[in-house]
Amino acid sequence: MPSRTVKRRQGVLSALTGWGFVAPATVIILGLSIFPALWAFVLSFQSWDGFSEATWVGGQNYAALVGDADFWNAVSNTAGFTLLFVPSSVLLGLFLAVALNRRIRWMGFYRTAIFVPFVASAASTGILSTYLFSPQFGLVNNVLRVLHLPQQGWLDDPHQAMLVIAIMSLWGSAAFTTVIYLAALQDVPSDLIEAARIDGANRWQTFWRIVWPQLAPVTVFVVIWQTIEAIQLFDLVYTTTRGGPLDATKTIVYFLYDKAFHALQFGYGSAAAYVLFAVTLLITIGVVVFSRRRGSEAF
Structure with a gap:
């Protein structure tokens, strides 16, 4: 005892x-x-400006979002960015990972160079975006001028600004998908690849029949992660366009930031934040359920 x-x-x-x-x-x-x-x-169930006493309004903030044209414009912008960004980041990351998954000279340098943009701050990426795509003094327009090609509005053009944001976001995040895919490629059994080559399979057949099925669970994870990143886009918009021009780059997160900290509608901004959370959660659950039914679950 x-x-x-x-x-x-x-x-x-x-x-x-x-x-x-x-x-x-x-x-x-x-x-x-x-x-x-x-x-x-x-x-999200109250009306509060940060100074006066908060008043309970129930679900009025959520109901107001349904009829808010600015909110739906932000939803449309976010959806467009997501459709541009997610497939591009997945494909680019996969391409770079396959290219780096071999023994060549200076491989360590190449891997480091690709990963550097991922650790760069949003402020530095925004400054670089302005330097490259400014209509007045940007490097890209200067190159077009030298080549006697028509200059573009880029960040000042409502039809091109979101494309520029997507390109710079892709530049900054492709390193993440590359590292994930590179780690997954190194886990593919070499015996399977060697057996496929002995059976006469070419590189494309080996990749599609042997390597790609091994990468399917990782792809599910990458798609979910990049989708969440796209839906939560804020920092690059804040450091470049501030939602402009003509609200062409105003995303959902920038919308709720504007409502909460500029218009001082903290309840309304909180309601938008929880709508964003619900949508993100539903997308994640949907992708996970679909992938499990296909036998390629990552969680």
Whole structure:
């Protein structure tokens, strides 16, 4: 009995010691993520400008979103960006990973160079975007001028601004998909590839019949991740166009930021944020369920 009591006390002390180490991080996580999320959910049912007393309005904020043309314009812009960005980032990442999955000279340098844009800040990417695509002094228009080709409006053109945002986002995030695919390619059993080559399969047949099925679960993860990134686009828009020109690049996140921190409609902005959360959650669940039915689940 005494030995059991001692062991029990040691177990309790060990557990308390562990909780003591994780408690500060737990408090920080709860304070900076869980609590603000719950508060924003409550705010989505209120009308509050940050100064006066909040008033309960029920579901009026959500109902107002349905008839808000600015909100649907932001939804349309976000959907268009997602359709541009996600397939391009997946295909480019896969192409670069296949190209880098071999033994050639300076391979370490190439891999590092591709990954550098991913760790660059949004501010630096925005400054680079302005330097490249400014209609007045941008490098791209200067090259077009030298080639005697018509110059473009780029960031000042409502029909081209979102394309520029997609290109720069692709430049910054292709490294992520490349690294994920590169790690997956290195896990493909070499025996399968060698057996396919012995059977007479060419490179395309080997990739499509042997390698691609091994990459399907990773592709599901990459598609979900990149879709979430696309839906949450904000920083690059903020540092380049601020939602312009003519709201052509105003995304859902920039819309709720504008409503909450410019118009001081914190309840309305919180409602838009939770609509965004619900849509993201539904898309993620849908892709996961579909992939599991196809036998290529990643989770």
